Amino acid sequence: MTGGPILGRVDDVAVPARELADAIAEALPRWVERCVDRIHRAWAGPPPPAVAEAARVAGAMARDEVGARVRALLEADIDDQHTTPLALVRAAVGHPTRVLVAAGVPAVERDAVEREMFPDDVYGLSPASFADVDPRLPELAIAWGAAKAWAHRRRHTP
Numbered sequence: 001m002t003g004g005p006i007l008g009r010v011d012d013v014a015v016p017a018r019e020l021a022d023a024i025a026e027a028l029p030r031w032v033e034r035c036v037d038r039i040h041r042a043w044a045g046p047p048p049p050a051v052a053e054a055a056r057v058a059g060a061m062a063r064d065e066v067g068a069r070v071r072a073l074l075e076a077d078i079d080d081q082h083t084t085p086l087a088l089v090r091a092a093v094g095h096p097t098r099v100l101v102a103a104g105v106p107a108v109e110r111d112a113v114e115r116e117m118f119p120d121d122v123y124g125l126s127p128a129s130f131a132d133v134d135p136r137l138p139e140l141a142i143a144w145g146a147a148k149a150w151a152h153r154r155r156h157t158p
Helices: 014-044 049-075 085-102 112-117 137-156
Strands: none
Touching: 014 049, 014 085, 014 137, 049 085, 085 137
């Protein structure tokens, strides 16, 4: 199959899966640090060096833990993928949350829908989309989703 940057890769699920997993792992540390910085600044100004360092460490932990879960999901057979990479990334909010709680930052006001959908996300950090984590991720996620859909169609359509 030929096409642009997305459609040109739909014949092979492994390539876009690996690219998405790599990009998510690379983006998670910066996302954690940005979350901590943004919420801390809104509460009390720039985070002190100890909080910034804790955010850096939490970002590395998110990369290692959540990045590994995302990679395992994307390396699994398509019929065994029972969640999405974005759902796993949303679970990463615990990393910046722990830093903010330890820094004494109070929870933010969230609407009822946010509280119901993400009860443990007391700072409203859950990304609505991959673009909230890194602007490079949406195209990679679309490429992976298209490749997965194409493979699923070939496998399950008589």
